[in-house]
Amino acid sequence: MTKLTRRNFLAASASVAAASTVATTNAFAAPAAPAASGAGLKFDIEKGATLRVLRWKRFVQGDEDLWNANVKKFTEKTGVAVRTDSEGWEDLRPKAAVAANVGSGPDIVMSWFDDPQQYPTKLIDLTDLATSLGSRLGGWYDVCRKYGTKDGKWIALPFGVVGNALVYRESQIKAAGFDAIPKDTAGFLKLCQALKAKNTPVGFALGKAVGDANNWAHWLLWSHGGKLVDKKGAVAINSPETRAALEYAKQLYATFIPGTLSWQDPSNNKAYLDGQISMTANGISVYYAAKNSTDPKMQEMAKDTQHAHFPIGPAGKPTELMQITQMMIFKHTKFPNAAKAFVQFMFEPEQYNPWMEASIGYVSQSLKAYEKNSIWTSDPKATVYRDSAALMIDHGHEGPLGQASAACMADYVVVDMVAEAASGSKTVQQAIDRAADRAKRFYKA
Amino acid sequence: MRSYRQPPCGRSHHAYRGLLMLSRLLNNRNVLGILFMAPAVLLLVVFLTYPLGLGVWLGFTDTKIGGEGNFIGLDNYSFLLGDSLAQLSLFNTLFYTITASILKFVLGLWLAILLNKNLPLKSFFRAIVLLPWIVPTALSALAFWWMYDSQFSVISWGLMKMGLIDHYIDFLGDPWLARISTVVANVWRGIPFVAISLLAGLQTISPSLYEAAAIDGAKPWQQFRYVTLPLLTPIIAVVMTFSVLFTFTDFQLIYVLTRGGPLNATHLMATLSFQRAIPGGSLGEGAALATYMIPFLLAAIMFSYFGLQRRGWQQGGDK
Numbered sequence: 057m058t059k060l061t062r063r064n065f066l067a068a069s070a071s072v073a074a075a076s077t078v079a080t081t082n083a084f085a086a087p088a089a090p091a092a093s094g095a096g097l098k099f100d101i102e103k104g105a106t107l108r109v110l111r112w113k114r115f116v117q118g119d120e121d122l123w124n125a126n127v128k129k130f131t132e133k134t135g136v137a138v139r140t141d142s143e144g145w146e147d148l149r150p151k152a153a154v155a156a157n158v159g160s161g162p163d164i165v166m167s168w169f170d171d172p173q174q175y176p177t178k179l180i181d182l183t184d185l186a187t188s189l190g191s192r193l194g195g196w197y198d199v200c201r202k203y204g205t206k207d208g209k210w211i212a213l214p215f216g217v218v219g220n221a222l223v224y225r226e227s228q229i230k231a232a233g234f235d236a237i238p239k240d241t242a243g244f245l246k247l248c249q250a251l252k253a254k255n256t257p258v259g260f261a262l263g264k265a266v267g268d269a270n271n272w273a274h275w276l277l278w279s280h281g282g283k284l285v286d287k288k289g290a291v292a293i294n295s296p297e298t299r300a301a302l303e304y305a306k307q308l309y310a311t312f313i314p315g316t317l318s319w320q321d322p323s324n325n326k327a328y329l330d331g332q333i334s335m336t337a338n339g340i341s342v343y344y345a346a347k348n349s350t351d352p353k354m355q356e357m358a359k360d361t362q363h364a365h366f367p368i369g370p371a372g373k374p375t376e377l378m379q380i381t382q383m384m385i386f387k388h389t390k391f392p393n394a395a396k397a398f399v400q401f402m403f404e405p406e407q408y409n410p411w412m413e414a415s416i417g418y419v420s421q422s423l424k425a426y427e428k429n430s431i432w433t434s435d436p437k438a439t440v441y442r443d444s445a446a447l448m449i450d451h452g453h454e455g456p457l458g459q460a461s462a463a464c465m466a467d468y469v470v471v472d473m474v475a476e477a478a479s480g481s482k483t484v485q486q487a488i489d490r491a492a493d494r495a496k497r498f499y500k501a
Numbered sequence: 502m503r504s505y506r507q508p509p510c511g512r513s514h515h516a517y518r519g520l521l522m523l524s525r526l527l528n529n530r531n532v533l534g535i536l537f538m539a540p541a542v543l544l545l546v547v548f549l550t551y552p553l554g555l556g557v558w559l560g561f562t563d564t565k566i567g568g569e570g571n572f573i574g575l576d577n578y579s580f581l582l583g584d585s586l587a588q589l590s591l592f593n594t595l596f597y598t599i600t601a602s603i604l605k606f607v608l609g610l611w612l613a614i615l616l617n618k619n620l621p622l623k624s625f626f627r628a629i630v631l632l633p634w635i636v637p638t639a640l641s642a643l644a645f646w647w648m649y650d651s652q653f654s655v656i657s658w659g660l661m662k663m664g665l666i667d668h669y670i671d672f673l674g675d676p677w678l679a680r681i682s683t684v685v686a687n688v689w690r691g692i693p694f695v696a697i698s699l700l701a702g703l704q705t706i707s708p709s710l711y712e713a714a715a716i717d718g719a720k721p722w723q724q725f726r727y728v729t730l731p732l733l734t735p736i737i738a739v740v741m742t743f744s745v746l747f748t749f750t751d752f753q754l755i756y757v758l759t760r761g762g763p764l765n766a767t768h769l770m771a772t773l774s775f776q777r778a779i780p781g782g783s784l785g786e787g788a789a790l791a792t793y794m795i796p797f798l799l800a801a802i803m804f805s806y807f808g809l810q811r812r813g814w815q816q817g818g819d820k
Binding site: 154319 | 566580586649652669674760761762763764780781783
């Protein structure tokens, strides 16, 4: 189906971006790119091995270009032919699930979120590789460990995080009487109210926006200490913390530009780039779309654009949700060693550094050593996105990851609850009760 | 054809009898009938009955995507009955289908009657009317998506410029406005199908009937009421049955415009079924929701079959 998504929206600007980044890659890759300590594992690659890799369709052209270049390098080095297929992000998950359960299809899949947790028994144990990579490349972030392991074993290796942060117009924040984004939710509300008073409202998606709406709605819930389920996976949404979060959402919603209930993923990008909103939450794509535009107005907007982390609420710690992507190897592969060698190869600094650079900050690292990559500092506006994996919480919080957590997010349980309460179409308690009923269905034993 | 020679020397009697039997079978009307129908039956079974049966079966299981499910009886169905979102999607679907179908019928019939008159450039207009039907839904839906955008709507922009409104209309952000907006988009797309089909029906009505009616002193409205409408009823029955079925099962338009938002106000049973089954992974529940649509679709077919089918008097009977 033809539809305009954030990915499509990016495409035009991305090609420009990719060109410029590839040019800069060589300039700074050598001195600033982090390196691995020690050699990687040696895999006895099977004779005549070939691999099929299925991954998500690129957001930025540079990602695909560098991915393909790295794949080619792997083939030249090992003689293993690798075919990469890509699928749109929402089509990838069902395909990966079918491959897992039918026992044929791609050998390696780079998929989203907790997909590996849904069929852990179909996946090759990657503990040796994860341990080796972790020890050589600064270690995995905690959230990566939760997404990648099951009962202490690594079943998938998180490859990166598509970061999410507040994107705002510095001049408009200053005009509203603030120097920066307040660090706490109370101050943040005051800022949004001041922006509204200045006729420069904010806008956060409350429609069926898979990424944007889920990201900020989960932040809102968690920032006040609310959670959908407890550690055991029992539904725990009906709590004073959730009520506090939704009361806060009502006040915040009053400062939004009209129309956010209908916003899908590309909507906030469009509204921001048109100068209609002073702040939203997004990946780095909005900034790059402006920066790489030839329109002088856009250039001005890029200069005026800043990024910040979401404020911290009564929960007292960062509570952000972002999109994590993982690589997994299926047990049905005939060439497990070749597959492991491929995964390791893609994680090595020689491949990972230029790939992350070509992704222009859209994807950030899952291994701490890559924090030092100069992509995060060469343009200070990208730095916020560096900390994505360090800050984010998994979407199953506080419960286990798996089918239920995936289904709840796909069914917009939290987004709908926030939207219903914030817009006043339901009372806070009605919205919570509805969310609880829906969540109980998915989390039933 | 029917003369069979004696078997040539050396060939066994057995083989000859076999051939004879086969030849008789191939000349049997019943056997031939079954043989000729077999490919079609096979196609129907493989591509229609099996998927439909599998879908219904999945509804009785707790199958997850790619996983194996267990039979859970009516659990999915009883859950969906109590699920507020499923209830809302049923209401939305009925509202969407009923309002859109009525509008499509009235406007389509009106357009058909207009096109049936002797207009200049008649063929051109008849061809161009089909455009909304020809354009892929995903594409026209995308155009509507921009037209309804809360920030970039050309409709709002135009009305603002004319000084008729002072802020942009939130077409897809307000639940009732969104419902109406999606109905309008569906009507725009569906009118050509109704209009052109009814136009075909109108052209089969003999002009002599109108002449006779005119001689009897029938006014235009009476001509429409007592000549056009009765003779058009069988076509209307078929066209509207299809139209209702298409509308009830609509997916693309909603998926592009709202994905079921705002606040699930435009979630149809088809879109919710997809959301639960594919992104949500609960194939069983999604299938059950889709199966819930079948009684409504059957009811629509039955209504047109019994209510609007060709009546005896139209075929020359007394009543």
